[in-house]
Amino acid sequence: MKLVPLGDKLIVRRLEAEETTSGGIVLPEGAREKPKQGRVLSVGDGRLAADGMRVELGVHDGDRVLFNRYAGTEVKIDNEEFLIMSEDEVLAILEGVA
Numbered sequence: 001m002k003l004v005p006l007g008d009k010l011i012v013r014r015l016e017a018e019e020t021t022s023g024g025i026v027l028p029e030g031a032r033e034k035p036k037q038g039r040v041l042s043v044g045d046g047r048l049a050a051d052g053m054r055v056e057l058g059v060h061d062g063d064r065v066l067f068n069r070y071a072g073t074e075v076k077i078d079n080e081e082f083l084i085m086s087e088d089e090v091l092a093i094l095e096g097v098a
Contacts, residue, residue: 001077003082005043005084007048008087008088009043010065013039013041014083037065038064038067038083040065041082042061043057044057058093059093063093065090066090066094072089073085
């Protein structure tokens with residue numbers, strides 16, 4: 001199945017949670033916070049402006065983004081979890097990060 005975002009929506013795969021702290025303590029599954037970073041998999045065709053024109057999104061496929069903990073809607077398709085969020089829920093694009 002393929003997810004195709006509409007308008008100003010993005011499909012994001014959340015990055016994996018850190019398994020250890022900076023001090024080397026291994027965290028159990030329940031104690032790990034959901035990461036607030038993800039990789040953009042797909043973007044919509046842009047938001048609709050008041051004059052009827054489409055405004056291109058500033059976020060592109062492959063961008064690594066930072067977002068609020070409660071941003072987006074979580075969906076599970078074919079045993080994979082994704083976030084569907086609006087472009088305005090993205091706080092920043094992380095450049096120079098693998």
